[in-house]
Amino acid sequence: MKHTISILCDNKAGVMTRISGLFSRRGFNIESLTVGTTEMDDKSRFTIVVQGDDSVLEQIRKQLQKLVHVIKVWDIKNESIIEREHSLIKIQVTPEKRSEILQIITAAEARILDSTGDYWTLEVTGSTAAVSSAISLLSEYNIIESIRTGRIALERGVGKS
């Protein structure tokens, strides 16, 4: 099953290695990992998306919680997740395909960040599924290069996760 694990931790050198090591030694390939600052100066938050056996992931969650710099770990349930992902897509826009691509851009609520000659760089933000479908639609055309940030997530509701 796919899990979205959120980790609040001290913003210190080496924390990432300690965290990722717990996944890699059990043979888990991390699907995406994002890390960034939070409302607290000295803390960062990781969002890790990983596929794997539930009981093994529960063991990893407990081991993560044992790391000295980790304050708290959540395995966010899918029903209560607010997730966003960001992507940049560079695409070749020939005059004959131009209007089709523009339609996709409108439908996917994408934005054009740069257009240089026949090449446009688009920005898509949304749920992982929304970003995937936008990329899927655009893959009919000539994507030159693309990148995704990976998921960032918080739990719904008033509680501070």
Next chain:
Amino acid sequence: MKKGKSTGARSLVRALEKMGVEVIFGYPGGANLPIYGALQGSSIKHILARHEQGAAHMADGYARVTGKVGVCLATSGPGATNLVTGIATAYMDSSPILAITGQVPSTMIGNDAFQEVDITGITIPITKHNYLIQSADEISPVVEEAFYLADSGRKGPVLIDIPKDILSSEFLVSNEKEYVLEGYNPTIKGHPGQIKKAAALIKDSKNPVIIAGGGIFHSDAFEMLLHFVEKSGIPLVHSLMGKSSIDSNHLLNYGLYGYHGKVAANTAIVKADLIIAIGTRFGDRSTGPLATYARDAKIIHIDIDPAEISKNVSVFVPIVGNARDILPKLTDLVSLKEIPDWIDLLNKTVVEHPLRKGGKEISVPGALEVLKQVIPDAIIVTDVGRHQMFAALYSDVKAGRTFLTSGGLGTMGFGLPAAVGAKVGSQSLNKDRPVVLISGDGGFTMTCQEIITAVEEKLPLILVVLNDSSLGMIAQLQDEFYDGSFDISNLGDFVKFDKLAISMGAVGHRTETLEEFEKAVRDAQSSGKTCVIDCIIKEEAHVYPMVTGADLLDLVE
């Protein structure tokens, strides 16, 4: 030096003194020399090991006997990597040690400098936590934090790596920071509701059994366990690490369970309807195949580490916290169980399945019997292998920090240096006890240079090499599972361990009969010196019981 200023190295030594460190086991090198400079005039005694691995095991042995954090010190690069086996050994057995390593100057880190190694990177998976020091003013708070981490919650090793330039640099003492650990709050007190649930399960059980593990040892819960056992009348078995959690000859102690467990102990697990596991992690050497493990039993698991709950076996009532804190509360809630059928069954099993005995010629059980008679109050330290299982099955110890062995990692070479550390630790306590090493010729050879350390420190030690010229456990495994294939277990009789000992300044004995062995042990006991007894085993035999099949009762006796 100007007033109010210190150097990193001085600050380190001062912080160690403040934490009550009396002894450091170490080895010098280029990158940790500033620390040796600062140790000049300190109250801390330095013991020079002859290999950094030895220093780490000594710190471990010291920690296991005293319950205090053991400290070892090495230089950068190879010095640091030599500590790794010792650190991993301490990690697997939750032994609190602090390893301090010198590092190349901070300006050279990452440049493949001479004797540079990323020791914090290497030791992430085998330490509870580690530090690469960035500035001299953080050394003192980091040392305090490291001691707290090593010695609280589930104990374990912590490493501090300090670049040489930071050790030498001056800083203003008033700038020292304080440590904050927001993400580390070990649970100590057991949840009262869970304790009540456990008591109710105990009340309703018919075939209950207690498993005592290394957690009893690390939380010094020996008395609390004894009260619990005696008030409840529940039979007890133990893991390898839990051997000294209760007197070996206590009536309700059915001994070691697991792969080499006693038949009665394994019977207790297989037939139990309730297991009360205390400070044990259901390691694979104990449980055997998980699919058949204690199928009829509900499990109460008392452990300080929440990550151990339901890791290997599924637990019915977990109680997270310190055994020392939980056991008295649980004891209050239980009353004496009337379970005569259950006790009779176990006692009958004990009678029907005695351990194999040695014959007239000297055997491992025979030698262990002599040790038991001559030195009944010993702290026993073992190495790893067949003799270790013999020691776990045949030796008697008193409850307490009296049986030291490398359980989790199974580190050959652990025994001798651990015995050195154990003796240093024992001498620092109110009650000094004799320390007896039970080793094999394979493991003893791996770290035999530490005889020199023992001699230099004038340590009275009885170092027994049960010499069968072979890697016994390997031979046993090959015979049992590999058709006695490729002959790799034969070590030959090249080494005369008595002469080796004498060449290093110790007393050496070579014995070939039980009488000679007993005389040598008595001589060693009265000599007050470091004595090596090369005990030639004439009647070589494998160690049984041994589980060979699908559950803990599918075994060879």
